[in-house]
Amino acid sequence: MNRLRVWIALAVSVAPLIAAWGQLPPPVPKEKRGRTDAERSGFHDANNIRTIFWNYGMVGDYPRDPINVDLSVFHSVEVPKGSGLNYSDGITPFVLAKIHITPTDSFYIMETGYRERQQQHPRLPIDMRYEPRPGYFEADPTINRGRSPAISNDPRTWPRT
Amino acid sequence: MFDDFYDRRYDYAGAARAIGDYEFGAVVAGVDFTRFRQKTNSFVGKASLTSQVTREHQAKVGVEFQYAVVQFGTPGTLTYKGDSLYRYVDAPPDYPGVQTYQPISLAAYAQDQVEWNDLTIRAGLRFEYFDARGSLPSDLKNPANAIQGAPTSLTRRTTKKVSYAPRIGVSYPITETSSIFFSYGHFYQLPPIGDIFRNSNYSILERIQAGTSNYGVLGNPDIKPERTVQYEFGYKNAITEFLGLNVNLFLKDIRDLLGVEFVETYNNAEYARLTNIDFGNVMGFTISLVQRQIGILSSTLEYTWQMAQGNSSDPNETATRAQAGEDPRPRQVPLNWDQRHTLNLTVQLSQAEDYALAAIVRFGSGQPYTPEIGSGFGAAIEKNSGRKPNGLLVDLRAEKSFSLFGVGMSFFARVFNLFNASYFNGDVFASTGSPTYSTTPAKDRNRLADPTRFYPPRRYEVGITMNSSF
Numbered sequence: 001m002n003r004l005r006v007w008i009a010l011a012v013s014v015a016p017l018i019a020a021w022g023q024l025p026p027p028v029p030k031e032k033r034g035r036t037d038a039e040r041s042g043f044h045d046a047n048n049i050r051t052i053f054w055n056y057g058m059v060g061d062y063p064r065d066p067i068n069v070d071l072s073v074f075h076s077v078e079v080p081k082g083s084g085l086n087y088s089d090g091i092t093p094f095v096l097a098k099i100h101i102t103p104t105d106s107f108y109i110m111e112t113g114y115r116e117r118q119q120q121h122p123r124l125p126i127d128m129r130y131e132p133r134p135g136y137f138e139a140d141p142t143i144n145r146g147r148s149p150a151i152s153n154d155p156r157t158w159p160r161t
Numbered sequence: 162m163f164d165d166f167y168d169r170r171y172d173y174a175g176a177a178r179a180i181g182d183y184e185f186g187a188v189v190a191g192v193d194f195t196r197f198r199q200k201t202n203s204f205v206g207k208a209s210l211t212s213q214v215t216r217e218h219q220a221k222v223g224v225e226f227q228y229a230v231v232q233f234g235t236p237g238t239l240t241y242k243g244d245s246l247y248r249y250v251d252a253p254p255d256y257p258g259v260q261t262y263q264p265i266s267l268a269a270y271a272q273d274q275v276e277w278n279d280l281t282i283r284a285g286l287r288f289e290y291f292d293a294r295g296s297l298p299s300d301l302k303n304p305a306n307a308i309q310g311a312p313t314s315l316t317r318r319t320t321k322k323v324s325y326a327p328r329i330g331v332s333y334p335i336t337e338t339s340s341i342f343f344s345y346g347h348f349y350q351l352p353p354i355g356d357i358f359r360n361s362n363y364s365i366l367e368r369i370q371a372g373t374s375n376y377g378v379l380g381n382p383d384i385k386p387e388r389t390v391q392y393e394f395g396y397k398n399a400i401t402e403f404l405g406l407n408v409n410l411f412l413k414d415i416r417d418l419l420g421v422e423f424v425e426t427y428n429n430a431e432y433a434r435l436t437n438i439d440f441g442n443v444m445g446f447t448i449s450l451v452q453r454q455i456g457i458l459s460s461t462l463e464y465t466w467q468m469a470q471g472n473s474s475d476p477n478e479t480a481t482r483a484q485a486g487e488d489p490r491p492r493q494v495p496l497n498w499d500q501r502h503t504l505n506l507t508v509q510l511s512q513a514e515d516y517a518l519a520a521i522v523r524f525g526s527g528q529p530y531t532p533e534i535g536s537g538f539g540a541a542i543e544k545n546s547g548r549k550p551n552g553l554l555v556d557l558r559a560e561k562s563f564s565l566f567g568v569g570m571s572f573f574a575r576v577f578n579l580f581n582a583s584y585f586n587g588d589v590f591a592s593t594g595s596p597t598y599s600t601t602p603a604k605d606r607n608r609l610a611d612p613t614r615f616y617p618p619r620r621y622e623v624g625i626t627m628n629s630s631f
Contacts, residue, residue, distance in 0.1 A: 037309055084539075125365075
């Protein structure tokens with residue numbers, strides 16, 4: 001009898017948790033999560049603006065060797081196109097979330113997709129930033145020769161499936 | 162820092178930390194986590210034979226063999242992130258441990274020196290073989306074979322490097338007091354084994370990301386030896402009994418100079434690796450006057466003019482332009498060590514087995530540097546288009562021989578850099594071409610505060626040398 005009471009009490013207490021779990025969106029399958037090897041860059045070239053962009057969340061860039069950079073090939077928000085005038089470093093959105101631990105206690109987490117000054121992974125030698133999910137561009141470099149993220153005016157960059 | 166990888170003081174101290182820009186970013190707390198091991202055991206065998214085969218022919222043959230066991234790497238990685246200290250002894254691909262390589266090299270040579278009447282001919286051939294016995298990814302754009310959708314990159318063995326280096330030299334007297342000579346030869350030189358194998362495990366690039374540079378310059382066990390083809394022509398003349406003149410003209414064609422290339426992976430990340438990318442050539446002449454001792458005075462004067470140029474093409478620019486089907490624009494610029502004028506003067510006052518007093522004067526014209534205008538994008542102008550200031554150094558050496566208790570001894574005194582020159586083709590600021598000031602002092606403040614950028618100041622050495630052996 002006592003054992004039955006314990007089971008009933010347990011079921012009553014766990015039921016709300018199960019209900020809440022059911023309301024959560026299903027997690028993204030592991031093979032479809034963002035990954036570093038899906039990073040690609042492309043060029044936006046329209047409306048008299050020319051710029052590199054990265055599918056990990058950054059528009060524009062900063063050259064590896066800024067003093068010796070060749071502005072005929074490096075374009076970061078170049079306006080007007082062909083002028084060599086680059087108006088920006090990389091641009092990325094900051095996503096900030098407030099997490100409530102208890103009704104009176106909370107903390108903030110922020111993530112972005114930038115080229116530097118990111119939090120390092122606790123154990124791995126990688127930056128923790130947004131990473132692109134695979135399947136949204138053509139990964140085969142023999143087809144997508146520019147190795148670009150999908151862009152509307154270049155069918156070679158579109159994913160086959 | 163500590164011998165024991167598990168030393169608890171690593172945990173107490175934490176990683177090296179700086180506080181903002183305090184004291185130019187100096188480390189104020191923590192300890193250095195870097196741990197590195199390099200150990201080389203070499204088994205070397207050499208044999209040579211010299212024989213005066215006939216009255217005119219002297220032959221030399223020889224062989225050298227080397228088998229090395231080389232260990233490189235990190236005997237344990239410490240990463241202290243957040244509140245926890247992680248230790249990895251050998252956890253590839255991210256934290257590989259010490260790697261072992263076993264390269265083999267072999268060399269053999271044969272030379273014949275012919276002395277026929279007044280003509281001297283020296284001809285030879287050197288054979289060199291090097292097998293790094295290492296491996297590399299077959300597709301450098303997919304270095305760890307971890308990029309989804311990219312062509313498979315398998316591990317391939319490094320190739321064996323075989324080279325043949327012929328050499329010939331001829332000298333011939335043209336008058337009673339003068340002679341000419343010329344020589345032609347191929348020379349091969351492998352970079353130090355340390356440079357070849359250091360950081361040459363490409364599997365660490367499994368998680369490479371764009372825009373990050375966490376991996377340093379990767380080694381390359383498949384590197385080719387630098388090849389120099391050298392031509393030399395010389396003239397010697399005894400102007401008087403005490404004065405000799407030498408004139409040398411030289412031309413060197415250098416291929417496969419070592420350099421660093423940037424490889425762009427299929428996910429548009431970049432890593433740097435050691436490779437053969439550059440070529441160069443050196444041409445010039447040397448004129449020297451040698452004055453044999455007259456009384457107590459002897460002297461030599463030597464002047465060299467040379468021009469050393471090599472290709473210069475930003476690998477990144479080259480790749481981008483090549484992809485676009487455009488000319489990669491290689492161009493010749495002065496190499497870093499292109500010192501056009503060199504003058505050495507030595508004057509010596511000496512009495513054999515008594516004393517010697519010598520002054521050595523060295524003059525060098527400025528080597529190239531890449532000037533900058535401002536500090537923004539594209540501030541640098543053409544590579545190595547600027548010239549550093551000229552430099553002059555004077556050294557003095559004195560020696561006095563004496564005997565003490567039957568033991569031959571000498572007292573010596575030396576003064577290096579007599580005039581306390583602070584510069585001799587050292588570091589200069591790109592904005593000014595000067596070693597002393599910069600037009601961007603805020604950006605260069607660490608270098609401005611670093612006295613090691615100057616040439617070492619005047620130095621005195623005194624001592625006693627015992628000449629006898631016991």
